[in-house]
Amino acid sequence: MMGPRQEAQPALLYEFSLEDHVPQGHLLRSIDRFVDLSGIRAFLADFYSHTGRPSVDPELLIRMLLVGYCFGIRSERRLCEEVHLNLAYRWFCRLDLSDRVPDHSTFSKNRHGRFRDSELLRHLFQTTVARCIEEGLVSGQRMAVDASLIEADANKQNSTPKDDWDAGQIDPADAPRAVREYLDTLDEAAFGAASEVQPKFTSHSDPASQWTAARKGPAFFSYSDNYLIDTDHGVILDVETTRSIRQAEVGSTKTMLTRVKDKFGLIPSWMIADTAYGSGPMLGWLVDRKIDPYIPVIDKAGRPDGTWIRTDFDWDAENGQYICPEGHALKQFRRNYSDPNRGPTGKGTAKYRALKLTCQACPSKPRCCPNADARSITREEHEDARQVARDLAKTDEYVIAMKLRKKVEMLFAYLKRILGLGRLRLRGPCGVNDEFLLAATAQNLRKLAKIFPAPQQLRKT
Structure with a gap:
């Protein structure tokens, strides 16, 4: 019925x-x-x-x-x-x-x-990180870093080519909030001072955003969301907002590691990242702080003609020279200078050369320097740190590190697909920083909730 x-x-x-x-x-x-x-x-x-x-x-x-x-x-x-x-x-x-x-x-x-x-939102985020440490989710031994492009609230129709944009003609008193924030960041390493190269277009509504085509598709305005995570449970330890260029993203690693050390006393034994972070200065900075860089090295020493490359030569650190496969020495200086200004400076790059007579009589000259009278090798300032990274890349731990690196990529995928932060809603470096901090706080809270769910209570009948 x-x-x-x-x-x-x-x-x-x-x-x-x-x-x-x-x-x-x-x-x-x-x-x-x-x-x-x-x-x-x-x-x-x-x-x-x-x-x-x-x-x-x-x-x-x-x-x-x-x-x-x-x-x-x-x-x-x-x-x-x-x-x-x-x-x-x-x-x-x-x-x-x-x-x-x-x-x-x-x-x-x-x-x-x-x-x-x-800076309440930074305080809120760090309070959540402290709770993760208290719950035993962070050891601080192995950390990973990466950056992801987040589309800015700007479009090309409301932009100006770089040749027509002059920040010096803007009156800060009459400018919108996002433009004032852009003027305040012109000297910051994460934004204006990150690179002398100017973007092709500058947005009128959010000039601090970067015009980029890094995704190999249509170009767009974006910011970079930089994460420093602990690989034990994928807890986000720090967040930094930068321009979407490699120099700014790599530079943010130093900022985040320093901040985590000062705030929580965490110093990693491993630092895991992709090739973008494998530059000499970055590797040198890590090695100087006793941090093992599990990072692919940016190496452009390859030669298209198939002749011996720099890694085929052994470095003799005790005598400050290279030894070629035939056993001959390549030296930077072959005599002592009474004037120290004419000798080795210890800065920048150094060129090591073999003797012309030695190379001319060497049977391996066609495989070494077929188009030159003698072989020369350039050594960068941070070559020792680069060699440390190359040696680590040959270990079994490196395979583990590359698998752990995917955890930070998974966090970015979760950020965009589940939390819906594929496009920013706020403008200017400060507004974008607020969004990134709140999103990272939410991710850490959801991590805690997943690992330690609330106990189930029986309903009263």
């Missing part, structure tokens, strides 16, 4: 508990166990006035932002609607059924003001 039509019957009083209506296995229950915002009010105390109307609770705003980034809700307007309707979101944000959800404009006001001035 068909039952009666279901109709909502208004009641005078309701007995309702959010705690009872949020499933015990909901992701937010597990995340909530690792979110510690007790110190936020004290952290922001100096950025609030002692008079005027009471503000929206900053803890509520942070909890709402975490909901948005954990569940891929990119729009703050939509986030407010979802928190208004979703019981689990209300429970996580400590909102009762009758509590009003803040307006979306409140986020912009706080983000551009006290949140950014106090």
Whole structure:
């Protein structure tokens, strides 16, 4: 028999508990166990006035932002609607059924003001990293670094060729916020000072973004999201925002390693990265700090004519010379200089040469220097560090390191596919940095929730 039509019957009083209506296995229950915002009010105390109307609770705003980034809700307007309707979101944000959800404009006001001035989002991210360390997810022994391009909120139609762009003619007082931030980063190593090469196009709405075709497809404006992770469980230890060029991305590694050392006292034994980080200065910086670089070396010593390359010659560190396969010495200097300025400087590159008479009489000359009177080899300043990386590449640990490197690539795939950060919503270096920090915080919280899920409780009958 068909039952009666279901109709909502208004009641005078309701007995309702959010705690009872949020499933015990909901992701937010597990995340909530690792979110510690007790110190936020004290952290922001100096950025609030002692008079005027009471503000929206900053803890509520942070909890709402975490909901948005954990569940891929990119729009703050939509986030407010979802928190208004979703019981689990209300429970996580400590909102009762009758509590009003803040307006979306409140986020912009706080983000551009006290949140950014106090570096609250960096503090929130580092608090999450500290919790991961406390839970035993980070050993600090093996770390990996990589960068990923994230499309900026800019397009070519609203851009200018580099020849028509002159930053010196911009009045900072009349410029939009993103342009002012661009002017402030002209001397920073992660942006303006990273390279003297100017991009082909400059965006009017976000001039700090980089015009790039690194994906071998249509060019677009982008920023680089740089991750430093611990390979034990793929915990993100640090985040840095840079231009989408190799010099800036590689330089951010030093910044992140230094920051992690100062904040958490972590110094890795292994550093794992791809070939982009295999330059001599980068390898030298790591080796000087007793960090083993499991990084493919950028080596352009190959010769197209098939003759012997530099690695075919043995380096004699004790005597400061190369030894060719025939046993002859290639030296930089063959006499002592009374003037030290004319001798070896120890900086830059050095050229080592064999004697002309020796090469002319050598039976292997066609395989060594068929078109030259004598063989010469150029040695870079950080060649010792490059050789350390080459030797590590021959070990069994290197195979393990290359497998571990995929963990950071998986984090970027998760960031774009699951969390929806394939295109930025905020503009300017500061806005982009806020997005990257919140996304990394969400990824670490979801990692904690996955490894340590909330215990299941039996419902009362």
